Amino acid sequence: MSVLAATIFLAALAVIAFEWVHRTKVALVGAGLMVVVGVLDEDHAVEAVDWSTLGLLTGMMILVGLTERTGIFTYLALRVAQVSDGRPLRLVFLLAAITGLLSAFLDNLTAILLIVPITLLLADVLGVSAIPLVLIEVIASNIGGTATLIGDPPNIMIGTHVPELTFLDFIVNLAPVALFTLAVVTTVLYFVFRSRLAIAPEHAAGIARLDPARDLRESRYVKRSVAVLVGTIVVFFLHSALHIEPAVVALAGATVLLLVAADDVEDALERVEWSTIFFFIGLFVMVGGLEERGIVANVADLLGDVTGGSRTAEALTILWGGAAGSALVDNIPFTAAMIPVVDQLAEGREFDDANWWALALGACFGGNATMIAAAANVAATGVLERSGQAISFGRFLAAGLPVTLLSLSIATVYLLFFQL
Amino acid sequence: MPTLRETSLVKVSVEPGATFLDAARALFEARISAIAVVGSEGRVVGLFTDDDLLRGLFPGYLGELRHTAFLHAELDVLTARLGQVADEPVQRHMRPAMAVDIDTSAIHVAERFLHCAWGALAVVQNGAFVGMVEQVRFVEALMRRLSLHSP
Numbered sequence: 010m011s012v013l014a015a016t017i018f019l020a021a022l023a024v025i026a027f028e029w030v031h032r033t034k035v036a037l038v039g040a041g042l043m044v045v046v047g048v049l050d051e052d053h054a055v056e057a058v059d060w061s062t063l064g065l066l067t068g069m070m071i072l073v074g075l076t077e078r079t080g081i082f083t084y085l086a087l088r089v090a091q092v093s094d095g096r097p098l099r100l101v102f103l104l105a106a107i108t109g110l111l112s113a114f115l116d117n118l119t120a121i122l123l124i125v126p127i128t129l130l131l132a133d134v135l136g137v138s139a140i141p142l143v144l145i146e147v148i149a150s151n152i153g154g155t156a157t158l159i160g161d162p163p164n165i166m167i168g169t170h171v172p173e174l175t176f177l178d179f180i181v182n183l184a185p186v187a188l189f190t191l192a193v194v195t196t197v198l199y200f201v202f203r204s205r206l207a208i209a210p211e212h213a214a215g216i217a218r219l220d221p222a223r224d225l226r227e228s229r230y231v232k233r234s235v236a237v238l239v240g241t242i243v244v245f246f247l248h249s250a251l252h253i254e255p256a257v258v259a260l261a262g263a264t265v266l267l268l269v270a271a272d273d274v275e276d277a278l279e280r281v282e283w284s285t286i287f288f289f290i291g292l293f294v295m296v297g298g299l300e301e302r303g304i305v306a307n308v309a310d311l312l313g314d315v316t317g318g319s320r321t322a323e324a325l326t327i328l329w330g331g332a333a334g335s336a337l338v339d340n341i342p343f344t345a346a347m348i349p350v351v352d353q354l355a356e357g358r359e360f361d362d363a364n365w366w367a368l369a370l371g372a373c374f375g376g377n378a379t380m381i382a383a384a385a386n387v388a389a390t391g392v393l394e395r396s397g398q399a400i401s402f403g404r405f406l407a408a409g410l411p412v413t414l415l416s417l418s419i420a421t422v423y424l425l426f427f428q429l
Numbered sequence: 430m431p432t433l434r435e436t437s438l439v440k441v442s443v444e445p446g447a448t449f450l451d452a453a454r455a456l457f458e459a460r461i462s463a464i465a466v467v468g469s470e471g472r473v474v475g476l477f478t479d480d481d482l483l484r485g486l487f488p489g490y491l492g493e494l495r496h497t498a499f500l501h502a503e504l505d506v507l508t509a510r511l512g513q514v515a516d517e518p519v520q521r522h523m524r525p526a527m528a529v530d531i532d533t534s535a536i537h538v539a540e541r542f543l544h545c546a547w548g549a550l551a552v553v554q555n556g557a558f559v560g561m562v563e564q565v566r567f568v569e570a571l572m573r574r575l576s577l578h579s580p
Contacts, residue, residue, distance in 0.1 A: 080496040116508055126493035132486060224496040355555030 011302035014048040018304075018346070022338045026093070032339070036291025042255040043298035055248065057297020058140075058290055061256040062168035066289065067281055068259025069159060072241060074280025075113045075266050076234040079352050081222030082111065086223035095135070095213020097206040098199060101145055105195040108146045113384075114242055115183070115211060117154030117161050121147060121385040127391045136212040140400055141157065141202035142392065144408050147200065147389045148377050149191055152416065155373035156180065156187040158255060159245065162384065163344035163372035168255060173187040173360055175249035182366050183306050186423040190374070190416050194363060230270035237266045254277045277286075283334075285384075296406040300349050309353035321429045323354065324367040325421060331371025332417050336378030336410075341413045344372045363428045369415025370420040432535040436570040438552055438560025442467040445474055445520040449485055452477045452519040463549035466523045471557030472500055475523030478547040485514045485522045528553045529562075535571055540566065 021039035023331035025032045043352035044054050076082075089107045104124070125143055132139035154161030158168035160180040168174055199206075225231050244251070248258050271277040271330030299305050316322035327347070334343040351364045376383030380390055380402050386409075393400050441459040443452050445466055455464050455478065463478040472543075486493060514522075528551040529538050541550055548564040 021480075077495065083494075083496040083499070087498050126490045129488065130492040130494065218501045223498040227498055392490065394492055395493065398489075
């Protein structure tokens, strides 16, 4: 039965990696097969679903979706472009910074869906190629999302699974390394793409003519939406002291926003990406099947044997292995599979957060390696394709892989000096 | 007699290889919100609607943007696209075909109209294109049949 469980899971990962069928369908079919063939029964399948992760995702989707209607994020992106004053270096750094910031406090997929269409328009107005800017933004979103518990799906899964890790713990342990990595990577990418980012003075004037505040003036509920979103983020910082789970914070914030800034509840709930929610449900059930049949324990034992029980070797294997797995498959299913492995490794020991930070850094930074490694990459390349500026797998890899190796090197040094 | 047989149809279509500009002209001349793109043996392979015309005339990312009031003045760089798509084949801009058989029930046609945003459907007979039906003409024929409206 364990061979069957492993076969179902690996086959599902392969189909997801090659994008033969939509990933949600694959996850649900995989989950269904796990139950139908008897890898795990229905009760265990339901127990395997991490409802806290789903609650956090759903709450944030509603919060961000309703706030997005106000135009506040478009305003921020346009102001950043205006502040750059037509200077490419300043533009690149400001776009990377705003993308990283939005990714950290909304989530990186949402940040990309908000920022990329505006960037395409800005690139047209500035007369520069959009592709370098979008690539920098995608990479900034994956690095920025690493900084917080809510920034990237792997962190959401880790944060909701490990009660000892608070929102503030993520910031303290991951934000500094994420910020430093973002600065280094953005500098490198700027020099790589510099020749394609020259802005003529007459084009720079086009940006100055835009009126970013106009959408805000025409929107209802701007103040209420921004206040609730900011208030929710503040409560995230305090959730441990207040003894409230992150999922409850997100759902409470979403509920308040529904009460004060949503005229139509049906419309507001359409902001929830149900395909993502069901993708997670399918994944959790599949991973539950692997746990049930002892495969997770076997992988953990193997990892323990390979690293010889060394804490350093263990964390670095998780970091680099997590990045490789995320790059080849997708960092969400890979993290879902790795969480119980890291749990198993910690059995019988005192709580040690180093392996969790290694997994978060590996999965999030590994998300930059290939076009399919993270949901944000898939979304950004999709927008590019629909706007007639498709980017090939190889072209993405040419930028993403070196960036990932550089990021992982920084993360390795960070783990060695500050966590191990 | 099925309602569609009593409805005036507009026989307007282009071939898949026709240019974007040809399709736009056909749309304007027929004064209808969608025309059929018809392939071999009269098979409807797609529809070209006024939405597709609009999307073609503006940058591809327009549909992804939610807020554009900040563009209070025209930007030459954006309107420059208008001339670029003229010679592109219409099949690059069309959407999947939505067709109904000429002998289908009125309620099915009504349901199809309620689920399409552009107010015109392709009508086929034995699988071959016979014309476009506009929502307003269909409703007019329906009401005439019900003696609610005299032409």
